[in-house]
Amino acid sequence: MPSMGADMDSGKLVEWKVKPGDRVKKGQVVAAVETSKAVLDVEVFEDGVVEELYVEEDTDVDVGEPLARIGDGSRVGKQKPQAAGKEQTQPASETKTEPEAEPKATPKKPSAKEPAVVPAAAKPESEGRVPASPAARRKARKAGMALADLRGSGPAGAIVLRDLQSAQPSKPATRPGPGPGFDRGQMRAAIAAAMSRAKREIPHYYLANTVDLHAAEQWLTGYNEHQPPENRLLLSALFMKATALALARYSELNGHYAGDGFTAATQVNLGMAVHLRGGGLVAPAIMDADTLTLPELMHQLRNLVRRARGGGLRVSEMAGGTATVTALGDRGVDTVYGVIYPPQVAMIGIGRAHRRPLAVDDGVAVRLSVDITLAADHRVCDGHLGALFLNEIEQRLQQPEAL
Amino acid sequence: MNRDELRNAVLEELSGIAPDIDLASFDDNANLQDEYDLDSMDALNLAEAVHKRLGVNIPDQDYARMHCIAELLDYLEKKL
Numbered sequence: 001m002p003s004m005g006a007d008m009d010s011g012k013l014v015e016w017k018v019k020p021g022d023r024v025k026k027g028q029v030v031a032a033v034e035t036s037k038a039v040l041d042v043e044v045f046e047d048g049v050v051e052e053l054y055v056e057e058d059t060d061v062d063v064g065e066p067l068a069r070i071g072d073g074s075r076v077g078k079q080k081p082q083a084a085g086k087e088q089t090q091p092a093s094e095t096k097t098e099p100e101a102e103p104k105a106t107p108k109k110p111s112a113k114e115p116a117v118v119p120a121a122a123k124p125e126s127e128g129r130v131p132a133s134p135a136a137r138r139k140a141r142k143a144g145m146a147l148a149d150l151r152g153s154g155p156a157g158a159i160v161l162r163d164l165q166s167a168q169p170s171k172p173a174t175r176p177g178p179g180p181g182f183d184r185g186q187m188r189a190a191i192a193a194a195m196s197r198a199k200r201e202i203p204h205y206y207l208a209n210t211v212d213l214h215a216a217e218q219w220l221t222g223y224n225e226h227q228p229p230e231n232r233l234l235l236s237a238l239f240m241k242a243t244a245l246a247l248a249r250y251s252e253l254n255g256h257y258a259g260d261g262f263t264a265a266t267q268v269n270l271g272m273a274v275h276l277r278g279g280g281l282v283a284p285a286i287m288d289a290d291t292l293t294l295p296e297l298m299h300q301l302r303n304l305v306r307r308a309r310g311g312g313l314r315v316s317e318m319a320g321g322t323a324t325v326t327a328l329g330d331r332g333v334d335t336v337y338g339v340i341y342p343p344q345v346a347m348i349g350i351g352r353a354h355r356r357p358l359a360v361d362d363g364v365a366v367r368l369s370v371d372i373t374l375a376a377d378h379r380v381c382d383g384h385l386g387a388l389f390l391n392e393i394e395q396r397l398q399q400p401e402a403l
Numbered sequence: 404m405n406r407d408e409l410r411n412a413v414l415e416e417l418s419g420i421a422p423d424i425d426l427a428s429f430d431d432n433a434n435l436q437d438e439y440d441l442d443s444m445d446a447l448n449l450a451e452a453v454h455k456r457l458g459v460n461i462p463d464q465d466y467a468r469m470h471c472i473a474e475l476l477d478y479l480e481k482k483l
Contacts, residue, residue, distance in 0.1 A: 152422075224463040229450035232463060234443050277423050277440070305444050329442045 001061040002042060004035055005283075005318045005341075008190060010062045011035040013055050020076050022050045031067065033315065036186035037282055039158075041314045042067070049073030132159035132311055158311050187280040198340050202257075203378040206337050209390040211397055212358055213368040219400035237298040239350050239372070240325060241403045242396035244268045244289035244297075247323050250389040252381040253346035253374075254322045262345060262380045271321030271341065272301070274308040275329070282308050283341055285321035294403055325350060335371040345377035348393075404483060409457075409476055416452035417472070420445050431473040457483065 001011055011033040018030045029041040030050070048070040055067050069075070132152065152159035198204075216238050224232045247254040251264040270289035274282050284307075286292070286300045307313050326338045327350035334354070338347030351371035358367045372393055376386045396403060404412070414426050424439055435441040441449070446466075453475075454460050459482045461469075469475050 221463070227463070228460050229447055229454050229466075232447060232450075234447060236443070277421060302444060302448070306448075331436055331440070331442075 001033070001063050001065050001067055002315045003063050003319045004033070004040060004315050005037075005194075008035045008037065008063070008318075010060055011040075012060050013057060013067065014039065015057055016053055018050045018053075020050050020052055021073070023073075024048060024050060024070065029314070033061075036190040037280070038308070038313055038318070039311055040318055041312060043314055043316060044070065046070065049076065051075045158309075184279060191281060194341060195339050198342050202340050202342065202345075204340060204375050205378045205383055205386065206373065206375050207383060207386045207390055208335060208337075208371055208373040209394055210358075210369055210371050211394045212360075213353055213370055213397065214360075214365075216397050216400045217368045231295065233294055233298050234301075235353055235370075236327060236350075237294050237301055238397060238400055238403055239327070239370075239393075240270060240272070240286070240289060240301065241292070241294055241297055242393045243323075243325055243348050244270050244292075245396055245403070246389050246392040247346075248290040249392060250381075250385060252385055253376055253389055255345060256322070256343040257345050257377060257380060258343055262377075265322040267322070269320045269322045271324030271344070272304065273324060273326040273338075274305055276309055282313070282318070283321060283324050284308055284313050284317040285324075287317075287320060323348065328352070335373060337373050338375045340375055340377060345380045347375040349373035349375065406476065406480065409479055409483070410472070412456060413453065413472060413475060413479070416456060417449060419452065420448045429472070431476070432471050434470050435472065436470070453479070459483065 001013075004011060012035075013031055014034045015032040016030070017032070018024055018028075024030060024044045025047050026045060028044050030044045031042040033040050033042055049072060051069045051071045051073065052075070053068045055061055055065075061067065213235070216235065220233060220235065220238065227233075247268045247270070252262070254268055255262060255264040257263075267288050268290040269285040269287050271283045271285040274284065276282065284304050286297065286304060289297060292300065304313075304317070321341070321344060323344055323346045324338070324341050325348045326336060328336050330352060332352045335351045336349035338349045340347045349372065351373070353368055353370040355366050355368055357364050358369055359365075360367065372390060374386050374390055410431070414429060418424060418426055421439060421441060430438065433439065435446070450461055450466055457479060459479055461478065465478065469478065
């Protein structure tokens with residue numbers, strides 16, 4: 001069971017998408033896991049053959065427990081080894097640093113690979129579909145039930161397994177009931193745990209900067225003028241890109257703080273706090289955000305928001321963030337100061353872009369502008385660096401064509 | 404396509420974007436952002452859905468001036 005973020009230490013395996021003997025490819029989604037916050041897709045890290053599934057569907061599994069064995073296919077159906085600790089789905093952060101790690105306890109089977117999650121590009125999903133967990137989607141398809149006819153009780157009204165269960169006629173279930181799935185209370189508890197830890201352990205410092213968006217607005221209007229809606233950009237994409245570029249430069253804000261101190265990340269996986277309609281919050285990440293073009297970033301942003309609200313987020317996206325942006329949107333507030341999402345060390349807050357008087361040259365002009373803030377971990381860096389970081393974002397936003 | 408059919412099509416797309424909206428009591432003149440909590444991403448998704456379903460590509464400048472479904476329907480009626 002891979003790590004799914006600081007606030008989740010176990011998950012329920014709700015669906016296997018493969019069976020022993022199946023050949024799998026790196027990046028393929030092999031299972032769905034239901035956590036307190038969402039139903040997530042679990043990806044495999046290596047090519048190989050599924051030899052054995054260790055865990056049955058609808059089982060709660062702690063992070064770090066093995067889920068399955070993947071190898072060259074020579075051991076399909078063989079017994080689970082006693083010391084299975086090495087052959088398991090690894091947290092994303094470990095697999096990135098040790099992608100070639102082999103189970104050292106089993107040198108005689110060098111082809112046995114470790115299935116693990118990898119950062120994968122967001123995969124496009126069809127538009128406007130009914131929000132549902134992957135498990136519920138599949139079960140509904142098997143049972144010939146229309147998702148649109150069901151009432152969802154999951155996050156943002158998403159249809160989860162138990163909704164199908166309750167909607168089914170008296171026909172006995174094919175296997176034991178799914179038990180309690182995630183609910184609002186659990187989501188609240190998960191957020192409470194992570195935020196309490198942040199405020200208990202992380203000495204936050206806070207900075208704010210008002211950024212003139214005149215140049216960004218002009219550029220964006222020109223860019224969007226002749227684009228169909230599916231290719232248009234939002235200011236959010238510019239904010240994300242400018243932030244990602246600044247994080248790449250100021251590595252003290254981009255990484256994880258663990259027991260042995262801070263480790264800077266080698267890539268910028270920019271998390272984005274997504275408000276779920278009806279309550280709750282998830283913070284999936286866009287991988288390598290600093291290397292994406294604006295249209296690519298915008299595409300991933302839309303995709304991520306859609307999947308956050310409708311189901312289909314990947315474990316790697318939930319655990320892989322190296323810093324996070326929070327924006328309270330167009331109806332939000334002028335300024336937002338975030339709470340850092342551990343083990344990250346920085347939260348960037350984007351306020352509401354709105355028109356207000358700004359000093360421009362020797363006069364006063366009414367300009368579109370936004371307050372961008374930083375909440376950073378004082379154990380890792382000081383306000384001086386944070387100020388340079390916010391200024392870097394501001395400078396980047398003055399040259400939108402270069403983003 | 405008459406106004407009712409157009410309205411049904413648009414509301415169907417809207418409910419795909421914001422499934423929590425109760426269409427039975429939907430107010431065409433209510434501000435989508437204030438009353439129905441649509442953010443800029445939702446609005447863009449609606450423009451895209453309208454483009455795909457009805458073939459009307461609403462320029463960003465025009466779209467920015469629409470605040471409720473009634474205004475969107477008025478605009479689409481002229482274009483269809």
